[in-house]
Amino acid sequence: MPRERLTREARFWAKVALPSTPDGCLIWTAHLTSSGYGGFTGPGRRNARAHRYAYEMLVGPVPDGLQLDHLCKERRCVRPDHLEPVTLVENVMRGESVAAQNAQRTHCKRGHALSGENLYRKPDGRRVCRSCRRARERNLTPAPRLAHNAYHREWKRKRKDSE
Known part of the structure; x- marks a missing residue:
């Protein structure tokens, strides 16, 4: 008997843990990239960041020239209301990098x-x-x-x- 294929969305949500943190993050439990973000094979067999895939599936496309910032600071979080489209500069300045620390000095x-x-x-x-x-x-x-x-x-x- 052939195995029933899951839809792409069903495959995606099977890899997400329900909120277990106090701030309600939806944590990606499958593959993580070397930088700690969730990885998922999206449409056309291309690799996508899990948080970006979730945002585009539930909210819509990320505007050109913007990237998603995790407001909760949890890279594995795929909850769309924890993500905000911002410019590269704003995303870096909100982070904890050396550039952000020096800019805030x-x-x-x-x-x-x-x-x-x-x-x-x-x-x-x-x-x-x-x-x-x-x-x-x-x-x-x-x-x-x-x-x-x-x-x-x-x-x-x-x-x-x-x-």
Whole structure:
């Protein structure tokens, strides 16, 4: 007797645990990607993130240029009302990455404000405290400054060669 085939939706929901957390997350119990998100074979045999598949099945397509942010911060959660379409920048800033932590920082490690006249932006976008930068430059007398600059040039050359 041939085995009855489940619909794609039935296969999907068979891999979801009912809410067991206090915030009501629907936890994906099957395959996880290396980054901790649920993986599911969606339409056309293409691999899809489980949370994205659930959102598109129950809410609709994710708008172009946006990605889904887990409001509950649980990567395995597939509950659509725990997901919000946001821009890449907003998603990164809501996270716990080094970039998010630095962007949220309001003072340098010595306590100076990172705003207004005391803020210097490097060409690559990094923020630098002007007070600390001036103090560093004052402490480098001409001889040590030349040695420091030579070391820095050599370091940059080696880094570029290794890329």
